[in-house]
Every structure is written in C-alpha cells, then in structure tokens.
Amino acid sequence: MVKKIRVLVAKPGLDGHDRGAKIVARALRDAGMEVVYTGLHQTAQQIVTTAMQEDVDVVGLSLLSGAHMTLFVDVAELLKEKHMQDVLIIGGGIIPQEDVPRLKKAGISEVFGPGTPVEDIVSYIKKNVKR
Amino acid sequence: MTNLAPKIISGDHRSIARLISLVENDDPDAVETMKQIHRHTGMATVIGVTGVMGSGKSSLIFELAVAFRAEEKKVGIIAIDPTSPFSGGALLGDRIRMTELSTDEGVFIRSMGTRGMMGGLTSALYDVVEILDAAGMDIILIETVGVGQDEVDIVKIADTTLVVLIPGLGDSVQTIKAGLMEIADIFVVNKADKPGIEQTIAELESMLDLQSSLDRRIPIVATSAKEKKGIPQLTNKIKEHQTYLKTSKTFEQRRRQRYEAELIEIIRKRLMEFIFDEKKLKSTVDCCIEQISKKELDPYTAADQILGKILK
Numbered sequence: 001m002v003k004k005i006r007v008l009v010a011k012p013g014l015d016g017h018d019r020g021a022k023i024v025a026r027a028l029r030d031a032g033m034e035v036v037y038t039g040l041h042q043t044a045q046q047i048v049t050t051a052m053q054e055d056v057d058v059v060g061l062s063l064l065s066g067a068h069m070t071l072f073v074d075v076a077e078l079l080k081e082k083h084m085q086d087v088l089i090i091g092g093g094i095i096p097q098e099d100v101p102r103l104k105k106a107g108i109s110e111v112f113g114p115g116t117p118v119e120d121i122v123s124y125i126k127k128n129v130k131r
Numbered sequence: 132m133t134n135l136a137p138k139i140i141s142g143d144h145r146s147i148a149r150l151i152s153l154v155e156n157d158d159p160d161a162v163e164t165m166k167q168i169h170r171h172t173g174m175a176t177v178i179g180v181t182g183v184m185g186s187g188k189s190s191l192i193f194e195l196a197v198a199f200r201a202e203e204k205k206v207g208i209i210a211i212d213p214t215s216p217f218s219g220g221a222l223l224g225d226r227i228r229m230t231e232l233s234t235d236e237g238v239f240i241r242s243m244g245t246r247g248m249m250g251g252l253t254s255a256l257y258d259v260v261e262i263l264d265a266a267g268m269d270i271i272l273i274e275t276v277g278v279g280q281d282e283v284d285i286v287k288i289a290d291t292t293l294v295v296l297i298p299g300l301g302d303s304v305q306t307i308k309a310g311l312m313e314i315a316d317i318f319v320v321n322k323a324d325k326p327g328i329e330q331t332i333a334e335l336e337s338m339l340d341l342q343s344s345l346d347r348r349i350p351i352v353a354t355s356a357k358e359k360k361g362i363p364q365l366t367n368k369i370k371e372h373q374t375y376l377k378t379s380k381t382f383e384q385r386r387r388q389r390y391e392a393e394l395i396e397i398i399r400k401r402l403m404e405f406i407f408d409e410k411k412l413k414s415t416v417d418c419c420i421e422q423i424s425k426k427e428l429d430p431y432t433a434a435d436q437i438l439g440k441i442l443k
Binding site for chain 1: 148219221223226233246
C-alpha cells in the first residue's frame with residue numbers, strides 16, 4: 001500500500017500572479033507529493049469542489065491581491081460546510097502579519113510569506129497532514 | 132471500513148473520490164466495494180484520448196464534455212499526468228483547461244499520476260473506470276499522458292480511441308509511429324486554426340488509403356478547441372463508432388479485452404505484493420545471497436528455488 005500526499009494548489013480570486021504557486025507546486029512534487037494545480041481565478045466554490053473530487057489531503061491557497069481575509073476564509077468555511085475538516089489548509093502570498101491570527105482562527109493552519117524556504121512548507125505538510 | 136458501494140451507485144461524488152484514492156493506494160479496504168459495484172457497471176461509454184504532447188487533449192476533452200453535457204449526459208473525466216520516476220511526485224495540471232466544468236454537478240473530474248506504470252496509463256485506471264461507470268456516468272473520457280508515441284495501452288480500456296494530432300509538426304504523419312497509428316478509431320486533427328491543416332489531413336488520408344484491409348475507414352475530424360469548431364462533427368463520429376461497434380459485434384470483443392487486461396493487472400499486483408512481502412521473503416533471499424557470494428549457489432538456481440517456494 002502506497003499512500004501519497006495529495007495537495008491542491010489553488011489561486012483564488014482576481015490575481016494573475018502564480019509564479020510563487022508554481023514554485024511551491026514544483027517543490028511539493030519534488031518532495032514526492034501529487035500536486036493538482038487549478039490555474040488562476042478560482043472561486044471558493046470551485047476550489048472546494050476540486051478538493052473534494054481530487055480527494056486531497058492539503059489545500060494550499062496563494063494570493064497576492066489582498067483579498068485573503070475574504071477568500072481564504074470563504075474556502076475554509078466551505079470546506080467545513082462539506083465536512084472536510086480533515087483537509088489541512090495552508091496559505092501563502094502577500095499576507096500582513098497582523099492578519100495571520102485571524103486567518104488561523106478561521107481554520108488556515110499556517111501562513112507562509114515571501115522568502116519562506118520551500119523545504120519549510122514541505123516539512124510542515126508532512127508533519128501536519130491530518131490523515 | 133464502511134462499504135462505499137451503495138453511495139457509489141447513488142453517484143455520491145465524495146464517496147467516488149474516496150474510493151478512487153483507496154484503489155490508487157492499493158488499499159485492501161477498497162476490495163469489498165470493488166467486488167460489489169462490478170455488477171452495476173457496463174453502461175458507460177469509455178472514450179480514450181491520446182496523442183502527442185501539446186496537441187490540446189485537455190482542451191478537446193473540455194469541449195467534448197461540454198457537448199455531452201448539453202445532451203444531459205453525465206460525464207466522468209480521468210486526466211493522467213506523469214509521475215516522476217525520481218521523486219515519486221507528480222504535477223497534475225490538466226484541470227486548468229477544465230475550470231468551467233468544476234462546479235457542474237453532472238461532471239466528475241479526477242487527476243491521476245502514472246505512479247510508475249508505463250504506456251501512458253496508471254494501474255488503478257481499470258478500477259477508476261469501473262467506479263465512474265457504477266456511479267452512473269454516461270460518458271467517461273480518459274486523457275493519457277501524451278509524451279511519447281507508444282501510448283497504446285489505452286485501447287485495452289477504451290471503447291473508442293481518439294488519436295489527436297496537430298498541423299505543423301513538419302512531416303507530421305511521420306511522427307505517428309506504428310503503434311499510435313494502429314489504435315485510432317478516429318483521428319482528430321486539433322488546432323485546425325493553425326496553418327498546414329490541409330497538408331496534415333491529406334497525409335493522413337493517403338496513409339489510410341494504404342490500409343485497405345480494414346472493414347471501416349478511420350474518419351478524420353478537424354477541430355479547433357480554441358475556435359470551438361468541429362466538436363459536433365467529432366461527437367457524431369464517436370456515436371457512429373459506437374453504432375459500428377455494436378453492429379459489428381466488436382463491442383463485446385473490446386469489453387472482453389478490457390476485462391482480460393484488468394484481470395491480469397489484478398493478478399500482477401497481487402503477485403508483486405506477495406513477492407515483495409519483505410517479512411516472508413527477506414530471510415529466504417538473504418540466505419541465498421549468502422550462498423551466492425560464497426559460490427555455493429548460482430543466482431539462477433537461487434531464483435528457481437525462491438520461485439518454487441512462492442508458487443508452491
């Protein structure tokens with residue numbers, strides 16, 4: 001039996017910058033994970049439906065537009081609504097430090113800002129994946 | 132482990148997704164459910180889409196799915212991307228082209244890595260097709276990896292195989308080596324908005340002229356997923372092929388071929404599990420290696436002895 005960690009890397013909202021998301025996606029792939037990449041401009045609904053169909057263990061959200069307080073929280077709430085609390089949610093992008101506690105309260109387990117070594121993200125996922 | 136069969140048959144997406152993960156992971160928990168759903172399968176039309184890298188397979192599948200949805204058919208999509216033989220990881224990006232379908236309740240999309248399987252498929256694919264079939268999908272579209280020219284295993288699963296080409300690959304028909312050429316039920320020349328389309332079609336036609344032995348001439352359809360052209364023609368050709376299969380009795384033959392391949396795959400997996408059950412075999416192998424290095428035994432005799440123990 002070979003269990004692989006499956007991760008959805010998603011870009012919610014109106015934000016066309018996905019270099020960071022792609023670098024993270026690649027790093028996770030190189031760490032032996034299966035990474036589903038959604039492409040740009042996803043709604044919270046699309047992200048959650050994709051997470052469900054792909055049966056991922058982790059949802060990684062990347063946002064640089066400033067709308068994280070709405071969109072990250074929407075995704076977390078929708079996942080909860082679908083009884084998918086066993087999915088680990090992490091975020092990244094341009095997220096001000098003062099927003100992080102509120103995001104964590106909403107269900108985003110960790111937030112990784114610019115300059116985070118990708119190894120940190122890999123080991124965080126391996127350590128915290130919930131199933 | 133709860134039995135997922137009733138929920139699979141009722142078409143519950145969450146359960147479909149869970150069961151697919153279980154079969155992908157070779158989880159023994161999946162076996163009971165797989166046994167039970169088999170008699171609820173056989174209704175879905177399975178369409179394989181293969182072809183060279185960058186030929187627009189994902190976009191074409193998206194357009195086909197939209198067309199089948201317009202006929203109120205339920206559509207399952209399996210998109211396969213390569214697993215790295217080095218890290219074991221995979222980047223699955225085919226959904227990027229299918230975003231608009233992701234919230235349609237009548238569509239279920241699953242991305243899969245090849246996980247070490249050759250031939251452009253993945254070993255759990257037979258199971259995944261059974262699952263989507265039992266869950267009531269009318270159409271199952273399978274996108275193969277699309278790297279090389281020998282992705283021919285798709286014919287073991289698909290009722291109808293589309294081979295996708297694009298114009299402007301130089302002497303493009305030269306790129307269709309024997310294998311890929313022989314598996315097409317329909318040729319699709321995609322990106323028909325690009326220059327060189329007439330030439331590519333002409334080359335294909337002249338190649339087909341040489342295959343007089345077939346009782347059915349393989350149709351060629353020019354499509355442009357970008358300009359949304361040729362899709363109705365393609366769905367018509369797919370339906371014609373389905374009718375052909377059923378009238379020529381080829382359908383039964385193809386289904387038997389699929390079950391044969393599936394059965395062999397299950398046996399292969401079970402045997403591999405058994406052979407590589409370290410607890411059972413480690414000591415035997417270790418013992419032989421000791422003797423081989425001391426020249427008391429040669430590797431061939433050792434292999435025969437070990438196999439003898441397994442097959443006993």
